[in-house]
Amino acid sequence: MSQKKDASYDFDRTEFRTSYECISATFDGRTFVIGKYATPERAAEVFMGMHKAYAPVQVVCTNMDEKQVSALVAASQNTPIRCVKMDDPRMAITVFDNLVYYMPEK
Numbered sequence: 001m002s003q004k005k006d007a008s009y010d011f012d013r014t015e016f017r018t019s020y021e022c023i024s025a026t027f028d029g030r031t032f033v034i035g036k037y038a039t040p041e042r043a044a045e046v047f048m049g050m051h052k053a054y055a056p057v058q059v060v061c062t063n064m065d066e067k068q069v070s071a072l073v074a075a076s077q078n079t080p081i082r083c084v085k086m087d088d089p090r091m092a093i094t095v096f097d098n099l100v101y102y103m104p105e106k
Contacts, residue, residue: 003035003103011101018047023103035103046104053101 001008002025009016015026016034021043023035037043 001102002032003105005102007032007034009034016047016050018043023047023050038106042106049104050101 009025009027013027017024017026018040020040021037022033023037023043023046024031025034026032035043035046037046
């Protein structure tokens with residue numbers, strides 16, 4: 001999802017690049033700026049966060065709640081997760097739904 005929340009891009013069919021303060025997406029031969037940040041370092045940080053958030057992750061854990069698993073595993077703070085509780089109260093399956101990455105405003 002673009003920074004302005006006006007466009008979304010298929011991660012598998014879009015080429016993403018970072019240049020200076022901007023992150024761009026190229027799709028069907030057209031390039032769009034999808035995020036602009038205060039510094040090149042911040043743009044690079046968001047760019048890496050996009051890729052970390054997209055990587056599919058499933059975690060089976062014991063003795064940890066959803067928040068603890070998220071803090072330990074989720075590389076991006078804006079990655080939504082689902083936690084499926086098992087019959088055994090000490091176990092859960094946590095699925096990180098990385099289908100949509102929302103570009104941070106800053």
